[in-house]
Amino acid sequence: MVPRLWAAGKGKLCTMILPSASPALWLLGLVAAAAYAVPALVPARWQQAAVRPALALAWCGHAAVLLWGMLGAVPRFGFGPALSITGWLVLTVYAVERQWFPQLQARWALALLGALAVWLALLFPGQPLPVTASAWLPLHLALGIACYGLLAAAVVHAALMVRAERQMRRGLEAHSGMPLLTLERLTFRFVTAGFVLLTATLLAGVLFTEALYGRAWRWDHKAVFSVLSWVTLAALLLGRWRFGWRGRSAVRMLYAGTLLLLLAYAGSRFVLEVVLGRGA
Structure with a gap:
């Protein structure tokens, strides 16, 4: 068997x-x-x-x-x-940043x-994209993938920030090549930009699902994980703005929100395409 x-x-x-x-x-x-x-x-x-x-x-x-x-x-x-x-x-983000921060390692x-x-x-x-798909579907996918990219860039910067902070506490020279506060600012700028795109992607999905996919909105696993990711990132940005959240607790929330978003599309498609061998 x-x-x-x-x-x-x-x-x-x-x-x-x-x-x-x-x-x-x-x-x-x-x-x-x-x-x-x-x-x-x-x-x-x-x-x-x-x-x-x-x-x-x-x-x-x-x-x-x-x-x-x-x-x-x-x-x-x-x-x-x-x-x-x-x-x-x-x-791409790394290549652009290197122009302003050539010391970035x-x-x-x-x-x-x-x-x-x-x-x-x-x-x-x-899987092949359906021939009957809406002409707006590529734009919807582009918004979602751009959100992935910005949040992934935030995760990379957050990891560099945590490593630099750990090295500073041990009295070692930080090897990230970028000041800690600069890393922190860049991290949350990427989080903010990614959150804006995630909001636009979710609104487009809710308001135009029938035009994009030919069916009404439904609460499937992709929708649930996407909304959970949005709530987590919204709480992170609100806590940052209202209470000054920073450090490892804020980074953990970023990791959690990004992981939820990863599960929303890439994770579910992996299960469908590889584990189950289906396209939808």
Whole structure:
């Protein structure tokens, strides 16, 4: 019985991967992932000369892989592209911040994140988008994914902030490369921007569900987790504004709100596409 279920699951997984696995797309993904790995592999004396061109190549290649999957002959979307776009947006934020804060030190971890994000989009391209979908559906998805990206950037900054605070308490020099208060301000700016986009996404979903998806609004797992995430982030921002919440308690609330949002779409799609082998 178990081998039979395993064979069936393996067959479903293969059918999910193979439709978009053209040789050119795999080659493009391999080049992007290899370019992301450069910061971790090249010797320190070559860092300045090799890292910036490699990350620029990786960033462009990663974007091309995502566009190929979503705008190709058979447009697809699912948890893999959603997480991959989130990683790409975090790396975009990092690249922009480096222009103002060249001392920022998170390159190795973000390069690893980028390589994993590329392979996620290739291995789990998702289900074909319905032909009858509303023309506004891509905008709705874009709002949701932009919210993912901003909150993921907030999580990265919060992790750097916690690490810098821990090092300062131990009397060590912080290795984040950015002042602690600056990290804190940036964290909550990303939280605020992500919260605004999450609010817009939820309002669009509630008010225009029938136009977007061809059905009325319903309280499914995605809606429940999204609303719980909104409530958690709203409480965090209200506590920050009214009571000056900061430090590890505020970071834990951020982690909880982001995790709930992750479960709302990416988590549920993972269960449907990989565990259950269904598209909806």
